[in-house]
Amino acid sequence: MDPFQKIRIDKESNEHMYMQVYKSIVDLIKQGMIKSNEKLPPIRNLADLLGVNNITIVKAYDILEKRGYVYKKVGSGTFVNLIDCYEGFHEPIEGMDSGFDQMDRGQIQIHTDMISFSSATPTPDLFPVEDFKTLLIEILDRDGGSAFGYQESQGYYPLRESLVSYLKQYGINTSSSHIQIITGAQQGIDVISKAFVEHGDVVIVEYPTYTGAIATLKSRGAKIIEVPILSDGIDIGKLEEKIRAYKPKLIYTMPNFQNPTGYSYSNQKKDQLLRLAHKYNVLIVEDDYLSELDFNGYPTTTLKSMDTQDVSIYIKSFSKVFMPGLRLGFLVIPSKLHPQVLAAKHASDISTSGLNQRAFDLYLRKGIWKRHIHFMKKVYEERFEIMTRCLNKYIIPLGVHCSIPQGGLNFWLCLPPGCSSLELYKKCEENNLLILPGSIFSPYEKESPCFRLSIAGVYPNEIETGIKKMSEIISRMISGEDVLSKHPYFPIL
Ligand SMILES: Cc1ncc(COP(=O)(O)O)c(C=O)c1O
Known part of the structure; x- marks a missing residue:
């Protein structure tokens, strides 16, 4: 039997029909009823079979592609991806998108009163502007x-x-x-x-x-x-x-x-x-x-x-x-x-x-680069040490895992099982703190308990304030006191 004939669409349901089609196809893939590299039916055929319009199928195929279940070949159609591509894949939590829509691949809106642990970019006050000005004049003259x-x-x-x-x-x-x-x-x-x-x-x-x-x-x-x-x-x-x-x-x-x-x-x-x-x-x-x-x-x-x-x-x-x-x-x-x-x-x-x-x-x-690297190392090292101290004092005792790196700008933390870093991201954002949830670091937007904190865009005096606030949020999440608000604020990006 054609596996697609198994798909049932409930037109009375509150769930969008394209989501129903999407989920049914994911189930067919996971049950092995459609195999890697198998071609999905042409849009019009599946729309006719399910009694929906073509747009519904187009949208369902788009989400399948975005989440790595299928790939499209121009002029040939839509094919099921390698099974490994979504090994360990978890569906995004109901009611929450993956985080990509807000962050649009690294683009994130930062308000002036926010403490941002999200950016791995140096703050502009660290740039060697005066040195560079002199060099530019020399080059223009030369x-x-x-x-x-x-x-x-x-x-x-x-x-x-x-x-x-x-x-x-x-x-x-x-x-x-x-x-x-x-x-x-x-x-x-x-x-x-x-x-x-x-x-x-x-x-x-x-x-x-x-x-x-x-x-x-x-x-x-x-x-x-x-x-x-x-x-x-x-x-x-x-x-x-x-x-x-x-x-x-x-x-x-x-x-x-x-x-x-x-x-x-x-x-x-x-x-x-x-x-x-x-x-x-x-x-x-x-x-x-x-x-x-x-x-x-x-x-x-x-x-x-x-x-x-x-x-x-x-x-x-x-x-x-x-x-x-x-x-x-x-x-x-x-x-x-x-x-x-x-x-x-x-x-x-x-x-x-x-x-x-x-x-x-x-x-x-x-x-000049040697002098500047020496300067940058000193600046970052101070932030790195404060961050390490604060994580050890406020966050790690809550049961959050972090293997402190030997250098660099990023710290990778993992919440206890069952906690979502996307939920933490949203809670932090409501409290003027920015972090990056683990899902954005996977092509398949895998929901993850892990998240990234970076020291590049925070000043030393902000680190302790920010980490202390974050520890309170995490503590409430772990104890279950703080469920995700139904209408969280999303930054417009
Ligand atoms: C791992 C990695 N590679 C490349 C880049 C991009 O670097 P560039 O600014 O030189 O394009 C970044 C920027 O954050 C990065 O983190």
């Missing part, structure tokens, strides 16, 4: 209009040379021909995806992972497989299983101070990851957005510095220790892969701003 012309797509040559010396200090030996300048690490993820990921290709990510990578990979039509990250790095056993099962194109990883968990891979795990990539011929994409911020002398060795087989692309962002608005980063790429990356970069924006590249080149050559 280069005049050339600073404003189109630049070489690979990047301004003197900057690539400066980066070669910069990288030596982090144990990466490379040459300027392997460096590709990018307009921020986010563009790096995007051009790599453009170059190597085709619709339907499998990409492995850590679970949880960086929202910007999820957005990019989804936009390429990648099938995203999640492998849990543990406090010493990705679960290597599970990773090998998934590599064997799905033959991924890429593994996207943040080996140092991972976003959102703050966890770092042990050197042993870094080594195991490189070996697996070599053994199964999978490309690793290492996103190094923060390795400078080690606070306890923790070894933040990059994978790239250990990569003797050239199986990885290294992405470097300067946004967290310099100025995010400069939109500058770079890649170190195995030479055989560079032509594809260069073509993707050219297709994206032709070249990164010449003025910014020149200014950053001088910034490196004059050694």
Whole structure:
């Protein structure tokens, strides 16, 4: 029997018909009555079968796609996703959306009286504005209009040379021909995806992972497989299983101070990851957005510095220790892969701003970056220590789990079983506190008891006030005194 004939729609129900169709199809998938890669009926056929209009089916298919149950192939139809994509998937709590609608992938409205633990971006008072002003004047006097012309797509040559010396200090030996300048690490993820990921290709990510990578990979039509990250790095056993099962194109990883968990891979795990990539011929994409911020002398060795087989692309962002608005980063790429990356970069924006590249080149050559990193480390270290003290004093005793990282900007906390971080997010938001709920760090918006707190956007004097208030909210949630209000306030984004 055609499984879709089992679907019953109750037109008198208060539940929207598209939700009824959506839920019925999810049930059919979960019961194994529709299999991975099986095609769903064309919209009109299913609408006729169920006696509803086409829009109802379109909406149901859209939600199935958004939640990772199906994927669409232009011109061919809608297909059931790999079962693994929603392994462990939990439906969002009734009456609450997933949190994406408010946060729109990292966009969140912050009122001035809010304490924001949500932002991993430095506060503008930390930017080296005066140094930069001097450098810009020097460049304009030196280069005049050339600073404003189109630049070489690979990047301004003197900057690539400066980066070669910069990288030596982090144990990466490379040459300027392997460096590709990018307009921020986010563009790096995007051009790599453009170059190597085709619709339907499998990409492995850590679970949880960086929202910007999820957005990019989804936009390429990648099938995203999640492998849990543990406090010493990705679960290597599970990773090998998934590599064997799905033959991924890429593994996207943040080996140092991972976003959102703050966890770092042990050197042993870094080594195991490189070996697996070599053994199964999978490309690793290492996103190094923060390795400078080690606070306890923790070894933040990059994978790239250990990569003797050239199986990885290294992405470097300067946004967290310099100025995010400069939109500058770079890649170190195995030479055989560079032509594809260069073509993707050219297709994206032709070249990164010449003025910014020149200014950053001088910034490196004059050694100003060393002074600034030292300053940023001191600022963040103070916040990190206050946060660690406050979590130990107010939050962890409530039964909330947190494995304190060795550095970086993020802390990953998990509420006791049965508590929802989305509910906590909403309660906090009603109390002028911002956190990020765990669901946004999964492509499948998995409901999660975990949430991220970041120290980048809070001042030292706000941390204790905010964490104390949060502990009261959590305490009420755990004791069941505080049920979610029926009409919570949602920020307009
Ligand atoms: C892990 C990770 N990668 C990349 C980026 C984007 O960096 P950029 O500002 O250099 O584009 C971020 C920004 O928060 C991030 O957290």
